[in-house]
Amino acid sequence: MKKGARFRDLLPPDHTDALGSSTAASDKDWGEVVLSKLRHLQSVSPAGSRRAPLPPSVADALLAWAVSCYETGVHADANLLLLELLNRQSASVPVLKVQAANLLALGDFESSAASCEKAHTQATDDPELFFLWGQAEWFAGHQGSAQLRLRQAITLFEQQGVQPPSYFWCRNLTSASDQE
Amino acid sequence: MKDNGTQSIELLLPVLKRPTGWGALDADAVRSRAAQTFLAFEASMVAEHLATPDMDSHNTWASIARSPDTMTGAGVAETNLAQSYTADAKSTERDGADLSRFSWGYRPVMWGVLLGGIVLAPWVVWAPVLGGLSFGLLIIQAGLLKRWLMPSSSTEEAEADWTSYDAITLTTPQRSRHGSGWLLVAILVLFGVQAIMLLTTLNMKSRESMVAIQNLQSVHRERTSISKRADFKAMQSAQERTNGSEPSSDELEKDVRPSQPQPKTQP
Numbered sequence: 001m002k003k004g005a006r007f008r009d010l011l012p013p014d015h016t017d018a019l020g021s022s023t024a025a026s027d028k029d030w031g032e033v034v035l036s037k038l039r040h041l042q043s044v045s046p047a048g049s050r051r052a053p054l055p056p057s058v059a060d061a062l063l064a065w066a067v068s069c070y071e072t073g074v075h076a077d078a079n080l081l082l083l084e085l086l087n088r089q090s091a092s093v094p095v096l097k098v099q100a101a102n103l104l105a106l107g108d109f110e111s112s113a114a115s116c117e118k119a120h121t122q123a124t125d126d127p128e129l130f131f132l133w134g135q136a137e138w139f140a141g142h143q144g145s146a147q148l149r150l151r152q153a154i155t156l157f158e159q160q161g162v163q164p165p166s167y168f169w170c171r172n173l174t175s176a177s178d179q180e
Numbered sequence: 181m182k183d184n185g186t187q188s189i190e191l192l193l194p195v196l197k198r199p200t201g202w203g204a205l206d207a208d209a210v211r212s213r214a215a216q217t218f219l220a221f222e223a224s225m226v227a228e229h230l231a232t233p234d235m236d237s238h239n240t241w242a243s244i245a246r247s248p249d250t251m252t253g254a255g256v257a258e259t260n261l262a263q264s265y266t267a268d269a270k271s272t273e274r275d276g277a278d279l280s281r282f283s284w285g286y287r288p289v290m291w292g293v294l295l296g297g298i299v300l301a302p303w304v305v306w307a308p309v310l311g312g313l314s315f316g317l318l319i320i321q322a323g324l325l326k327r328w329l330m331p332s333s334s335t336e337e338a339e340a341d342w343t344s345y346d347a348i349t350l351t352t353p354q355r356s357r358h359g360s361g362w363l364l365v366a367i368l369v370l371f372g373v374q375a376i377m378l379l380t381t382l383n384m385k386s387r388e389s390m391v392a393i394q395n396l397q398s399v400h401r402e403r404t405s406i407s408k409r410a411d412f413k414a415m416q417s418a419q420e421r422t423n424g425s426e427p428s429s430d431e432l433e434k435d436v437r438p439s440q441p442q443p444k445t446q447p
Contacts, residue, residue, distance in 0.1 A: 030215035037222075058221045064202035065214035071196070072207050094199075101194050128194055135191065 031065075035077055038084050054088045063095060070102050078102045093123045100132045109140035116149075127156035321363045 045051070054062070062085050069078035082099045096119035103112035116133035123129060134149035197203075202210060297304075319325050 030219060031211040034215040034218050052225055055221065058217055060199035060202065061214035061217040064198045064205075064210050067196045067198045067202075068205075068207045068210040094197075098196055101196060104191065105193055132194060139191065 035080060038080050042080070042083065051088055054085070059085060059089055063098065066098055066102070070098065070105065073105075075102050075106045079106065091118055093119050093126070093129075096122075097126075097129055097132065100129075100136065104132065104136055104139075109136045112136035113140055113142075125156055127153045127160065127162065130156060317363060317366055 041051075062081050066078045066081040066085070069075070069081065078098075079102055082095060082102060085095050086099070096115050100112045100115040100119065103109075103115060113133060113136035116129055116136060119126075119129055120133070130149045130153035134146045134153055137143075137149055138146035198210075205213065
């Protein structure tokens with residue numbers, strides 16, 4: 001292991017490391033090492049047993065990695081990382097939102113709705129969260145609850161003056177359900 | 181697209197934001213850096229828990245230590261990471277003691293293996309090699325190799341020999357036709373090698389002894405010349421004292437040359 005991997009690695013990277021030459025060039029696939037370790041830990045430790053909490057910098061690193069996995073379509077790895085994050089620290093809204101989106105991508109709509117519900121206890125005016133929640137409820141087969149969440153999302157989007165790309169989807173869905 | 185009864189609805193996944201500072205990195209860089217960050221943190225936690233074992237989380241860290249990656253290069257890398265991390269974190273005394281204890285466990289074993297290997301090398305390496313060669317020579321000499329390679333013919337030969345030899349002959353070991361030849365060649369090769377080694381050793385020793393003898397001779401020559409010069413000077417001074425004249429400087433200079441001694445004056 002090179003000597004450069006020191007305490008500074010616990011800090012978030014700045015923009016000078018955009019090319020990632022200092023760490024990405026290493027031969028060892030450290031990502032696979034960590035993922036196999038997490039799989040091992042989650043297989044041996046019972047669900048719900050809490051491990052040592054992570055410092056914020058390490059939690060940010062894992063969250064960034066999970067988002068990167070979500071972006072690249074590796075949803076299983078993202079789920080593993082998010083489970084480790086939620087097992088190590090109290091559930092925060094960003095982590096729960098990422099988990100909800102990732103579970104939505106994995107097709108686990110019930111769990112995605114549960115994550116949104118947990119996040120809703122901390123953030124009541126997040127339109128993206130309501131939008132996710134509405135989708136999860138819709139695909140889980142709970143159309144009534146889905147319409148309610150999507151209407152809340154549209155209202156919050158309009159209040160905040162934000163027009164997301166999914167706005168028309170929400171509008172069409174709610175209007176279609178209204179016509180029914 | 182998903183058909184949900186009345187209409188076809190497409191699942192829209194949101195675009196998520198990364199934490200501050202991580203947005204500019206590509207996926208591979210994020211993966212590598214985040215993994216190293218996590219490993220560094222875990223290594224520091226392992227070091228701390230080795231120092232102060234906590235019963236609540238002892239099982240978790242024991243499972244980390246038992247995990248397959250800890251046993252391979254990744255575990256070693258994490259140990260190195262732990263060393264650098266804790267050294268930079270300035271928690272010097274306690275962590276330093278822990279890490280030294282962590283790494284000192286393997287040093288006596290390594291030294292023991294090394295020294296044991298050196299001590300046991302003649303028995304472990306050379307004795308089996310020479311023993312195997314000797315055993316091979318014996319097998320060749322006794323004709324067993326030929327018997328193993330050609331069991332049917334050797335059996336027939338043995339049966340034939342059994343009928344043709346008397347009891348006294350059968351008690352002596354049977355030799356194959358080429359067994360004594362191989363043995364002779366092997367012995368000759370061994371003698372040849374031994375002779376070359378002996379000659380080389382003697383040659384080197386004779387050179388060394390010649391040099392030593394030459395050195396001794398030169399020292400002896402110098403000593404004799406010095407003693408001769410001293411005797412000559414003493415005799416000359418005694419003679420001058422008897423004659424009552426001082427020796428000239430030319431004579432003194434000539435006296436120091438032992439190769440051309442001056443003829444002694446008659447008293």
